[in-house]
Structure formats: structure tokens, C-alpha cells
Amino acid sequence: MDATEPLSSVEIRAERAKNPKMRDRDFATQLGIPEARLLAAYVGQGVTRITADLDAVMPAVGRLGDVMALTRNESCVIEKMGAYADYHSGPLAAMILSQEIDMRMFPRHWVHGFAVELETDAGTKRSLQLFDAAGDAVHKVFLRDGSLVENWASVVQDLKLDSQSDEITFAPRTPVESPKADPSQAAQLRANWDKLTDTHQFLQMVRKMKMNRQGAYRIAGAPYVRPLAVSAVETLLNRAADSDLEIMVFVGNMGCIEIHTGPVHDIRPMGPWLNVLDPGFNLHLRGDHIAEVWAVTKPTRRGPAISVEAFREDGLLIAQFFGVLKGADGAAAWNELVADLPSLKAEAVA
Incomplete structure (x- = not known):
């Protein structure tokens, strides 16, 4: 495989088949691709392209009931269980202020979205995953036992993009800003x-x-x-x-x-x-x-x-x-x- 050429979806899926148990983020890093590119390779095979528009996503997530909200950076992951509610929209910043889920969101960084259904030994795992322009995860929502699974199909349908292409483009990752002082x-x-x-x-x-x-x-x-x-x-x-x-x-x-x-x-x-x-x-x-x-x-x-x-x-x-x-x-x-x-x-x- 020529490392200088971008991997095709077929090649990504073939590599993934050799290492199916590694976490998506770690596998994508190992393969040298953004995590969002890994998901895009499976569009039509358990993965659906969805809008990343907060004004559409947040009310839709509220219809799924009790879920897990996951946000991370390179060194820390936070997971909260509960229902999304009390959404406050805004062009620069938005908020979820429910009893369990408390979030501040910055819409310009919500660029790519996917609904994921993954078959595992433990059953079907369902999630909504949102990424920034570089293809790095911004936020993920995982259904749990007790989630309103009966609403999943309609949520995905409402968020689904017209284009379900596996082709996706990314911007360069913004580097971490080092300490600045005078x-x-x-x-x-x-x-x-x-x-x-x-x-x-x-x-x-x-x-x-x-x-x-x-x-x-x-x-x-x-x-x-x-x-x-x-x-x-x-x-x-x-x-x-x-x-x-x-x-x-x-x-x-x-x-x-x-x-x-x-x-x-x-x-x-x-x-x-x-x-x-x-x-x-x-x-x-x-x-x-x-x-x-x-x-x-x-x-x-x-x-x-x-x-x-x-x-x-x-x-x-x-x-x-x-x-x-x-x-x-x-x-x-x-x-x-x-x-x-x-x-x-x-x-x-x-």
C-alpha cells in the first residue's frame, strides 16, 4: 500500500478487519487518518452521514432519553449519563443545561456528523458522533440500556444528510497554543x-x-x-x-x-x-x-x-x-x- 496516497474506504475497511477490537480513535491514529475518515469509510454499512448543526442535533438527542454524553481532549475523557434537555441556541455559543447533562458548545467547530450502528457480541451499539473540521471528535452520544431505542430510526432519518458519500475532506488540525506571556x-x-x-x-x-x-x-x-x-x-x-x-x-x-x-x-x-x-x-x-x-x-x-x-x-x-x-x-x-x-x-x- 502506497503510504503517500490517501487510503480508500475499501483499504480502510480491510485494515480495520485485521484489527477490529481497537478503539476507533486509537486505530485511526495508528492508520494515520482522522477518526471521522474511519467512520466515513463505513457510510452505508452501519454508518449514516448526519448534519452537525447544533439546532438540529441537540433537540433530536433529547428524544433518545437517558444516554451517555462523552467529551474528550487528548488527555482526558468525561462521560455523563442522563437526558439532554433545556437547549439554548446561539451563533457563537450554545448550552445544554439539563439536570445531568451540562455542556457549553461552540457551533463553528461542529462540522461532520455520523450516526453509527455497530454490531458487537453484546448487541447493537448505537451512537451519534460529531467531529470538527480536522476530523477530531468534538462530542459523542451513546445509547444505553434504558434509552428510547424506539426513537432511534426517526432521529437518524431527521438528521440524515441528502448526500451519503464516503468522500470527506478535512482542514489541517489547529495546533495547541503554547503558553503566551509578557x-x-x-x-x-x-x-x-x-x-x-x-x-x-x-x-x-x-x-x-x-x-x-x-x-x-x-x-x-x-x-x-x-x-x-x-x-x-x-x-x-x-x-x-x-x-x-x-x-x-x-x-x-x-x-x-x-x-x-x-x-x-x-x-x-x-x-x-x-x-x-x-x-x-x-x-x-x-x-x-x-x-x-x-x-x-x-x-x-x-x-x-x-x-x-x-x-x-x-x-x-x-x-x-x-x-x-x-x-x-x-x-x-x-x-x-x-x-x-x-x-x-x-x-x-x-
Whole structure:
């Protein structure tokens, strides 16, 4: 097979037949193709091209009842079980705000869509899978026992594109932005930081200063940020579990951020993976990918918002953790937990 020529769908399916059990994403990476290209190779063979328009997809998913919502980046996967409801449309950002499923979505990154029916030894697995322009997964929805399978066919039909071609084109992948900071503006950064009244203002502030999140953290200093040991994320999860403290976990990519709000209980390290395996919520985080962790304090109208944020070496934001501030006791418990997390020795900070 000539590696310089794009693989045909027939060739992709032949290679897949030799290795049917590897996860789609890992197999596509091994084959050197986008994950969406792997699915496109099976159009008409259990795979249907569907629209990626959020205004069509989100209400349709709501008709499937109790499902699993999965969002990932290169180093972390979040899975929430529940029903999609309370959809809020928007040209730049959209939201799902149901009791179980809490998501922020950015429509321009929702480009390719597929409905997938896969026959396995355990029965038929059904999912809706959405991808960005590069063919990387933005969000996936998996039917579960208890989902409204009787609505599946009509949902797929309503979302189905007129063209069911296996031909698909992709844009180059946007590289992860490395830390951007200007140490000469550190004093101005702190002055602007003091004026924040909402956490959502932070990114706009640093962008105006031609910095980014991680770069700003590296030059802000105390009391705005504190560098933590890379073990702090595991410590945080274990202490939250031990104290039954409710937390918020944010995991996302350029097109979607998925949020868990509530307690965590079953913390299970497995090889390089740090897992939370709770009913209704799973988290799978590559602990060996964590290169920097920061405790961050931002002022808001309701008081300081304190987060713990983990980054990969190349600058990817892996996950963010916040407290669920239900009254003074909840805030105090979270603030105390973060204050007790192990610091990184100053000389080890990049």
C-alpha cells in the first residue's frame, strides 16, 4: 500500500478487519487518518452521514432519553449519563443545561456528523458522533440500556444528510497554543485581574493583553496563582471523595466543554490513567500527561472563585476543577481543600 496516497474506504475497511477490537480513535491514529475518515469509510454499512448543526442535533438527542454524553481532549475523557434537555441556541455559543447533562458548545467547530450502528457480541451499539473540521471528535452520544431505542430510526432519518458519500475532506488540525506571556506586563496583568467581576471575563482580559491562560498564570504570582505539584489532581479527587465534597469538573476541546457537578466517590488509578467510576459520571485522565497544575483565584461579585487547573506540556488545558459553593460552608470546605494541596517547589516552576 502506497503510504503517500490517501487510503480508500475499501483499504480502510480491510485494515480495520485485521484489527477490529481497537478503539476507533486509537486505530485511526495508528492508520494515520482522522477518526471521522474511519467512520466515513463505513457510510452505508452501519454508518449514516448526519448534519452537525447544533439546532438540529441537540433537540433530536433529547428524544433518545437517558444516554451517555462523552467529551474528550487528548488527555482526558468525561462521560455523563442522563437526558439532554433545556437547549439554548446561539451563533457563537450554545448550552445544554439539563439536570445531568451540562455542556457549553461552540457551533463553528461542529462540522461532520455520523450516526453509527455497530454490531458487537453484546448487541447493537448505537451512537451519534460529531467531529470538527480536522476530523477530531468534538462530542459523542451513546445509547444505553434504558434509552428510547424506539426513537432511534426517526432521529437518524431527521438528521440524515441528502448526500451519503464516503468522500470527506478535512482542514489541517489547529495546533495547541503554547503558553503566551509578557513578563513586562505582569504589573498591568495584576491590576486588570483585580478588576474582574466574573470568571468569564478572564480570557477576554488576557487575550487583549496578547497572552493566554497558562502564560498569564506563569507571571501573575501570589495571591493570584499558586503552582501545585502534578500529584495535586489525584490528591484533590481523593480528598473530595473522602469528605463527600461536591465539586465541578470541566473537560473539553475547542468545540465542546462538558461539566460534572456533584460528589466523586470511586477513584481508581489504573496504569497511567486516573479514573472516577461513579454511577452517572466517569472521568478518565492521563495522569502522566499532567505537566503543570495551578491553583487560581479570580475575584467575582459573589466572592473569590478558586480553581485547580491541569495543563499538558504543550499547553493543552486538560481539566479544571471548582468548588460547588452552596453557602459559606461549601465555599470554606473547597477553599480549605485547595489551600492544603501540595505546592510545587518554586525552583521547579518553568
